[in-house]
Every structure is written in structure tokens, then in C-alpha cells.
Amino acid sequence: MLRLKTIEKRLKRIVKKIQLYPTWQGCVILSVILLLSCATSVGAQDTLAEMSAASRELRVGLNTLWMVLASILVISMNAGFAMLETGFCRRKNAVNLLSKNLIVFGISTITFWAIGFGLMFGDGNNLFGMSGFFLAGADNSPAIGADYVGVYTSLSDINVPLAAKFLFQVAFAGTAATIISGAVAERIKFIDFIIFSIFLVAIAYPVVGHWIWGGGWLAEQGFEDFAGSTVVHSVGGWSALTGAWILGPRTGKYPPSGGIMPLPGHNLSLATLGCFILWIGWFGFNAGSTMEVSQDIAYIALTTNLAAAAGAISATIISWVLAGKPDLSLIINGILSGLVAITAGCAFVSYSDAIVIGAIAGILVVVAVYYFDSIKIDDPVGAVSVHLVNGIWGTIAVGLFASPIISGDSEIRGLFTTGNMSLLGTQLLGILAVGVFVVIYSSIIWLVLKALLGLRVSQEEEYLGLDIGEHGMEAYNGFLEVEE
Incomplete structure (x- = not known):
């Protein structure tokens, strides 16, 4: 633009001089100037087009860089889960927990590449995708220069290459599968966990994801789940609950004489290190869901952090009141519960509402842990209390606290912020539909595995530890001499 204004000023000065000499020489000079000005204008237009293309390429590049960094943060959460679950379980099962948290992401990556991604985001109907399997479908994002019709219409407005889209989404798929590991820890066969993870990432997770993020029927109803309180955490939580229930408790956890035997x-x-890794990784989980570089990243990161902090404080207080001592394991789960609960609404709620959501999550997780113990659902790490209970709470919270001013969408209206109940009703419908589907699906898979392979290790293996029985090695060989 500066170049064009300079050219215009020079032309005006030359024309004024020519007006002083209205001769044939002046006419010739004017004709030459006009020809030159036309050529210059064309050159300027070419320059502007090149600048526009460069600007577009730069923006796509920045978006891609952010998506890859966010993907790495989410993938690093697998390390957090590994540390958390291993620390919360007995040392004789440490190798088993570490192995499950390693292999599950490898399984998730290949399974999601082959089946899950196409089922979740491929074009199809409002129940599931029917194209783009093995990542073979064409991308169709106009902003990155595609001039053809692709097969991932639900992702077409995300201005990054298809590889970046997949990398981010497979990180989420791996997280959903990892949630189950802790709830069925210390008594499940390694092969059963692997097979269930395959079926979860291949079918259950992507089908629910298609309903909500892939343009499916819940998306059409207006269901909102920004980063996955339902899609990721509730799906993993429901699967973990059915697995823990069908598998049964660890030997000795609930003695016949009554009461609860602590298995610390x-x-x-x-476990504390794992919590910190998860807390950091969650910034990629939530803020990365913007799918682009924008000012929203900082806002989402802050609401995420506020909810986690509030969850830590409320869980500390309520555990102190109920147990007489501040329980570190419940403080850890309070932080994680705040993170799970804010995941659905991190881009839609105010800072103060994020604190309320996180504080309630911290209370809920403590109550849930005691409740599941009272009905003899043995969950060694509290995965069901963290991910299912607070995945549900976070999804409901969107219907209560979402603000159209913050979200920038007039349709995202919470009951407490606008007095509108329609979004809350849609959120409850989605919770019910996802719960029914995942419970039925996961129960079938667990029961088939139980009938064909048997879910539990033998009593002797459970007593000696899955490290020896399943893997033939120990995590701390030579460090500790006394057997548990």
C-alpha cells in the first residue's frame, strides 16, 4: 500500500509539469507515463498477491507449529499417567503398570490410524464416519491451498495439514485408553488390557467422537464439549467402571468380615510427579483444542489452571474434614478432577466460574472415592472418580456457566449466565446417550474377554505380583529385599 501511494504522488507531480507544456511532446510523455503506470500497477498487484500468499503460508505454519507442540504436551501425559498409576499401586505391580502405559499409546496410534480416525472424522452419516480409513482420504482445508473435495469435512475449517490434525487427535485417543489402566490395575491380564484398548480406540471412542466433534447427531443438537470432558474422560471413565465392576476387587480389599482393607x-x-506432568500436559490438551494460534490460548490456559488450583484446595479441605488428615492421594486426584471438569467449558466460562467448577470437582472426587469403596468397586488409582464423575460434572457445568460473551457464540448459553435451559438439556441428553452406549459396548467386550481368555490373573500371580507373573521381572530388583 505504501508503494502505491508513493507512485500516485509522483504521477500527480509529473502531470502538473506536462500541463505547462500542452504540445505534442507533452502528449508523448503522458502516453509513456500512462503505460509505465499500468505496468507498475500490475506489478504492485502481483506483489500484493505474493504478500497475501506468504501471509497465509505463515499463518498455516504457525498454526501447525502450535498443533505439533500441543500434541507433544498431550502425548507427554502418558508419562504422567505412568508415574501416577505406578506410584498409587504396590511395588510388585510397577512393571505391569509401566508396561501398560507404554504399550497403550503404541496400540492407540496404529488402531486410530487404521480405523478410528476415519470412523470419527471421515464423511459418513450422523452416527459414524465411513471414509478416510488408514489416513488415505484427501484433506480439504481451503486455507492450505486444497482445491479438491476431501473426505474429512468436519475438519475442513482447521487450517493445518492433515498430519497435524491426526497427531493431535491420536494423542486424545491414547488418553482415553490410558484412563482404564489404573482402574483395573493389579489383577487384570496384560493381554486382556491390550485387546480391550484396541476395541475402545477402534470403535467406542471414535463413534462418540463422531457424534460430538465429527458433525454427528449430538453436534447437530448443539452439544458442547470443547476439549473432551465427555469425549475423552467420560468414555474412558465408563469403560473403566465396567471393567472394575466385571473384574472384581483385588484379593483382600474387602474382607468377608466387613470393612475396607487399605492397599496403599x-x-x-x-504419583506426585505424575500429577505435575499431567497438569502441565493439560495446557496442551485444552489450549491446543483451539486448533490455531490465537489470543484464546492464554485465556483457556488460565481457566484450566484456576480450576486445577481450586480442585486441589477443595479436595484438601474435604479430605481433612472427613478423614481427619489431609490425604496426599486425594489432593492429587483433586487437581486432576479440576482439570477434567474444566476441559469441556474452558473456552466458555469466566475465571470465577472456572474456580467454582474446579472447587466442586475437588469435593466430588473425595466423595466419589469413598462411595465406590462403599459399594465395593475397587479402583486403585481413583480413575473412575476423577474421569467419569468429573467428566459428567464438567459437561453439566457447560450448561450452567457457559457465557455467549466469552465464547463469542450466541447459541452457547448457560442457565446461570443467561437463564436459558436448552443447552443444559442438550448436555444431559449427551451424557445419557454416551453413558448408555459405552456401558453396553464395553460390558460386551469385557464379558467376551472374560469368557474366552479369563480377565484375572491367578491368585498366586496376584499375590506374588504381576511383575513376576506377567513380565518375569521386577521394577526394583536388588533395591528391596523384603517381599510384600
């Missing part, structure tokens, strides 16, 4: 974790330092 062997290393709360590892």
Missing part, C-alpha cells in the same frame, strides 16, 4: 501405593513421590 508404594511411591507417592512418583
Whole structure:
């Protein structure tokens, strides 16, 4: 633009001089100037087109960089889950927990590439995708220069290459599968966990994801789940609940004489480290769901952090009141519960509402842990209380606290912020539909595995530890001499 204004000023000065000499020489000079000005204008237009293309390429590049960094943060959460679950369980099962948290992401990556991604985001109907399997479908994002019709219409407005879209989404798929590992820890066969993870990532997770993020029927109803309180955490939570229930409790956890036998974790330092890794990774989980570089990243990161902090404080207080001592394991789960609960609405709620959501989550997780113990659902790490209970709460919270001013969408209206109940009704419908589907699906898979392979290790293996029985090795060989 500066170049065009300069050219215009020079032309005006030359024309004024020519007006002083109205001769044939002046006419010739004017004709030459006009020809030159036309050529210059064309050149300027070409320059503007090149600048526009460069600007577009730069924006796509920045978006891609952000998506890859966010994907790495989410993938690093697998390390957090590994540390958390290993620390919360007994040392004789440490290798087993570490192995499950490693292999599950490898399984998730290949399974989601082959089946899950196409089922979740491929074009199809409002129940599931029917194209783009093995990542073979064409991308169709106009902003990155595609001039053809692709097969991932639900992702067409995300201005990054298809590889970046897949990398981010497979990180989420792996998280959903990892949630189950802790709830069925210390008594499930390794092969059963692997097979169930395949079926979860291949079918259950992507079908629910298609309903909500892939343009399916819940999306059409207006269901909102920004980063996955339902899609990721509730799906993993429902699967974990059915698995823990069908598998049964660990031997000795609930004695015939009554009461609850504590089976404490062997290393709360590892569990605390895992919590910090998950807390950091969650910034990629939530803020990365913008799918682009924007000012929303900072806002979402802050609401995420506020909810986690509030969850930590409320869980500390309520555990102190109920147990007489502040329980570190419940403080850890309070933080994670705040993170799970804010995941659905992190881009839609105010800072103060994020604190309320996180504080309620911290209370809910403590109450849920005690409740599941009272009905003899043995969950060694509290995965069901964290991910299912607070995945549900976070999804409901969107219907209560979402603000159209913050979200920038007039349709996202919470009951407490606008007095409108329609979004809350849609959220409850989605919770019910996802719960029914995942419970039925996962129960079938667990029961088939139980009938064909048997879910549990033998009593002897459980007593000696899955490290020896399933893997033939120990995590701390030579460090500890006394057997548990």
C-alpha cells in the first residue's frame, strides 16, 4: 500500500509539469507515463498477491507449529499417567503398570490410524464416519491451498495439514485408553488390557467422537464439549467402571468380615510427579483444542489452571474434614478432577466460574472415592472418580456457566449466565446417550474377554505380583529385599 501511494504522488507531480507544456511532446510523455503506470500497477498487484500468499503460508505454519507442540504436551501425559498409576499401586505391580502405559499409546496410534480416525472424522452419516480409513482420504482445508473435495469435512475449517490434525487427535485417543489402566490395575491380564484398548480406540471412542466433534447427531443438537470432558474422560471413565465392576476387587480389599482393607501405593513421590506432568500436559490438551494460534490460548490456559488450583484446595479441605488428615492421594486426584471438569467449558466460562467448577470437582472426587469403596468397586488409582464423575460434572457445568460473551457464540448459553435451559438439556441428553452406549459396548467386550481368555490373573500371580507373573521381572530388583 505504501508503494502505491508513493507512485500516485509522483504521477500527480509529473502531470502538473506536462500541463505547462500542452504540445505534442507533452502528449508523448503522458502516453509513456500512462503505460509505465499500468505496468507498475500490475506489478504492485502481483506483489500484493505474493504478500497475501506468504501471509497465509505463515499463518498455516504457525498454526501447525502450535498443533505439533500441543500434541507433544498431550502425548507427554502418558508419562504422567505412568508415574501416577505406578506410584498409587504396590511395588510388585510397577512393571505391569509401566508396561501398560507404554504399550497403550503404541496400540492407540496404529488402531486410530487404521480405523478410528476415519470412523470419527471421515464423511459418513450422523452416527459414524465411513471414509478416510488408514489416513488415505484427501484433506480439504481451503486455507492450505486444497482445491479438491476431501473426505474429512468436519475438519475442513482447521487450517493445518492433515498430519497435524491426526497427531493431535491420536494423542486424545491414547488418553482415553490410558484412563482404564489404573482402574483395573493389579489383577487384570496384560493381554486382556491390550485387546480391550484396541476395541475402545477402534470403535467406542471414535463413534462418540463422531457424534460430538465429527458433525454427528449430538453436534447437530448443539452439544458442547470443547476439549473432551465427555469425549475423552467420560468414555474412558465408563469403560473403566465396567471393567472394575466385571473384574472384581483385588484379593483382600474387602474382607468377608466387613470393612475396607487399605492397599496403599508404594511411591507417592512418583504419583506426585505424575500429577505435575499431567497438569502441565493439560495446557496442551485444552489450549491446543483451539486448533490455531490465537489470543484464546492464554485465556483457556488460565481457566484450566484456576480450576486445577481450586480442585486441589477443595479436595484438601474435604479430605481433612472427613478423614481427619489431609490425604496426599486425594489432593492429587483433586487437581486432576479440576482439570477434567474444566476441559469441556474452558473456552466458555469466566475465571470465577472456572474456580467454582474446579472447587466442586475437588469435593466430588473425595466423595466419589469413598462411595465406590462403599459399594465395593475397587479402583486403585481413583480413575473412575476423577474421569467419569468429573467428566459428567464438567459437561453439566457447560450448561450452567457457559457465557455467549466469552465464547463469542450466541447459541452457547448457560442457565446461570443467561437463564436459558436448552443447552443444559442438550448436555444431559449427551451424557445419557454416551453413558448408555459405552456401558453396553464395553460390558460386551469385557464379558467376551472374560469368557474366552479369563480377565484375572491367578491368585498366586496376584499375590506374588504381576511383575513376576506377567513380565518375569521386577521394577526394583536388588533395591528391596523384603517381599510384600
